[in-house]
Amino acid sequence: AFGNAKTAHNNNSSRFGKFIQVNYLESGIVRGAVVEKYLLEKSRLVSQEKDERNYHVFYYLLLGVSEEERQEFQLKQPEDYFYLNQHNLKIEDGEDLKHDFERLKQAMEMVGFLPATKKQIFSVLSAILYLGNVTYKKRATGRDEGLEVGPPEVLDTLSQLLKVKREILVEVLTKRKTVTANDKLILPYSLSEAITARDSMAKSLYSALFDWIVLRINHALLNKKDMEESVSCLSIGVLDIFGxxxxxxxxxxxxxxxxxxxxxxxxxxxxxxxxxxxxxxxxxxxxxxxxxxxxxxxxxxxxxxxxxxxxxxxxxxx
Structure with a gap:
C-alpha cells in the first residue's frame, strides 16, 4: 500500500527496492525476518506522468474510510487534491478500495499497530495531501518582500493534522534559515523556491513515515527468543527490485x-x-x-x- 503504485505498464509496480532475509533453523522452522528497503521513489508523491497514479495508500484512504473517519482526518475526494489530480484521475472499474483499506487495517493490526498509531499515520497521510493544496502569491504592495501563503483553511487543517502551530507552519513554508559563522539569517523564499520547499516537506514526511513503518515491521518480525539466547540461524535472502x-x-x-x-x-x-x-x-x-x-x-x-x-x-x- 505504501510503496507500490499504478504506472502506465503495471497496476502494482514497486517503487522501492527491498531485501528480505528470512531466518530459519536447521529443522526448517522459520525464526523471524528482517526487511531492508532501498531508494523509495519520492518524486511520485508530488507529480506523476500521464496514466500514472500516486501511492496506493492515498486512494485506499480516501475511498475506503467510513464517514466518521472522513471527518476525523478531514478527508476530501481524490479530485480535490493537487497531488492526486494533475492528469485525468482514473479509478479503474472493479477496484474495491473499501476492501483494500480494510485489508490494510487488518495487516497493520497483525504487526502490532495500535488504533492510536493508525490514526496518527492516517493524519500524516491526510496532511501530505493538503500540503499539495498550499498556494503562494507574491505580495503586491509594501516594501516587505516575500510571499503570501494560503488558503487559510488549508493552513488551519494542516496545523491541526500535524499538531504544529500555524505561525511555525507559515514560517517554514515561506522562509529559510541560513547559519553563517557568526549569525543566523532568515531569508524569504522566491516563488519557485517556496513550491520546491513545500514539495520537499511532503516528500520528507512520507519518506520518514515509510522508514518508520519498515522499522516497526522489523520489530514485529523479530523472534524474541533469538534476542535472549544466541541461536545459530540459517537464512534465505529474497531481493525484490524496483519496478x-x-x-x-x-x-x-x-x-x-x-x-x-x-x-x-x-x-x-x-x-x-x-x-x-x-x-x-x-x-x-x-x-x-x-x-x-x-x-x-x-x-x-x-x-x-x-x-x-x-x-x-x-x-x-x-
Missing part, C-alpha cells in the same frame, strides 16, 4: 531506477552463474552450464568512463 519500466521517453528518475536494476542483475549474474559455475567446473562436478544474458554492455553504455551517459551528462551539466 523496471521501459517507455518511449523515460524520466531521469526512471532511468536511474532501471540502471540500479541492471546493476543488481549484473551482480546476480556474476555470483549465481559465472563464479558458481566456474567453481563447479574446477571441482570436476558433472554440470551443464546455464546460459544467461550478460548485461555488461548495457552498464558500460550508462556508466563507463569517459563515454558513459552519466559522464557525458555530468560534462554537459557543468
Amino acid at each position: 523496471f519500466e521501459d517507455f518511449e521517453r523515460n524520466s531521469f528518475e526512471q532511468f536511474c531506477i532501471n540502471y540500479a536494476n541492471e546493476q543488481l542483475q549484473y551482480y546476480f549474474n556474476q555470483h549465481i552463474f559465472k563464479l558458481e559455475q566456474e567453481e563447479y567446473q574446477s571441482e570436476g562436478i558433472s554440470w551443464h552450464n546455464i546460459d544467461y544474458t550478460d548485461n555488461v554492455g548495457c552498464i558500460h553504455l550508462i556508466s563507463k568512463k569517459p563515454t558513459g551517459l552519466f559522464y557525458l551528462l555530468d560534462e554537459e551539466s557543468k
